[in-house]
Amino acid sequence: PVSSGINGSAIENFSCVIYNISLMNCTWQAGKDAPGDTQYFLYWKNSRYDDVMECELYIKDENGRNTGCRFQNVRIETEKAYFLMNGSSKDSLIQ
DSSP, X not given: OOOSSBTTOSOEXXXXXXXXXXXXXXXXXXXXXXXXXXXXXXXXXXXTTSXXXXXXXXXXXXXXXXXXXXXXXXXXXXXXXXXXXXXXXXXXXXX
């Protein structure tokens, strides 16, 4: 679900790929109408009952904005995983 905030500020084209069983790379693009100072933070967990893990190593674009993440030692234990993207800006709410 998308929360309230500036329309067009939510990330786009979110994707994750798992390599060699335990490495997961996720990428996304900033929302087309996100303010310039918007920063995104990625969290994930295996199940509703697991602890949330924040990205260990963010990939940044030329402006220093997080546009990807590398997770190491990932264990996928079920067919579902849960992801949360949190966006922040000093001027506005981000979807």
